[in-house]
Amino acid sequence: MCADLPRSPGHVFYDRLQSVLIKGGFDRFVEKLCEPYYASGPGRKSIPPGRYFRMHLVGYFEGIESERGLEWRCSDSLSLRKFLRLSLTHRVPDHSSLSRIRQRLPLEVHQEVFGWVLQALTKSGLVVGERLGIDASTMEANAAMRSIVRRDTGETYQQMLERIAKDSGIKTPTREELARMDRKRKGKKLSNKDWKSESDDDARITKMKDGRTHIA
Known part of the structure; x- marks a missing residue:
């Protein structure tokens, strides 16, 4: 039985991050923010906004740039499954679903969510510093x-x-x-x-x- 499997110690950073998110009402915040972009009628069950943004937070903190890489990373880690609030019987959201949601949610929504998280982490002392430096790189596109x-x-x-x-x-x-x-x-x-x-x-x-x- 899955319940009989031994529990490994969680990742210290993600455990503290989870505590900050839950204490600040992160899931309620993102659900309300994303509500206008989700259909209210019957249809295929979607990824909860809180889980979607948690996966992107993993990519943000670990430097994972692709949705496929996020799926692989979260699937291989029990502590990250716990961070995503997934049981062992549920699979990690696939990269194609992440990509579809990212395309449907405006950039402003993503910016507001990440700004909220960084502000919450700063207040809790999990991220120390008053300024954030951003290294922007210009890459040649796959076009002529x-x-x-x-x-x-x-x-x-x-x-x-x-x-x-x-x-x-x-x-x-x-x-x-x-x-x-x-x-x-x-x-x-x-x-x-x-x-x-x-x-x-x-x-x-x-x-x-x-x-x-x-x-x-």
Whole structure:
């Protein structure tokens, strides 16, 4: 029987974190905050907001960046199952469910929840310090500059270059001619207001630290 299994000592940090969350009414707070984004009628049972955000807190404190990694980490730890308030007979929420909820909840909700937690931890003395430093990194996106399109017309960057070449008298420009013309083009400037990536809505035209312009 599961009840007869020996209980291992819990993780000290997560035990104290759990105490702070319960004392502060964390579950009631996040349920009320997320209520407008959950359907009130019958349907498939969803992950409780308190459990969803607890899993992301694990990722926050342990530097786990993917939902799949969160599922694996929580599934492998009895102390984290206890932190998620799961019995041994219930499985840890899968990464696809986490991803769907993350997409449906606005960024502002996540920010408010994490702000509430950090404030509660500071008051309890579990996190010491008056300032938090954030290291922001710019990463090259999984998209190419040549895949960007005009927001207003849907014209690709390649099509724009071909149009400019034809207007200048080159009827059938080669790839080398287009590249050379693009390098020498006066007033060359790409704005995120005018251009977007077809394959990645979050990608932006950005100047990298080495001076190159990329989708990032």
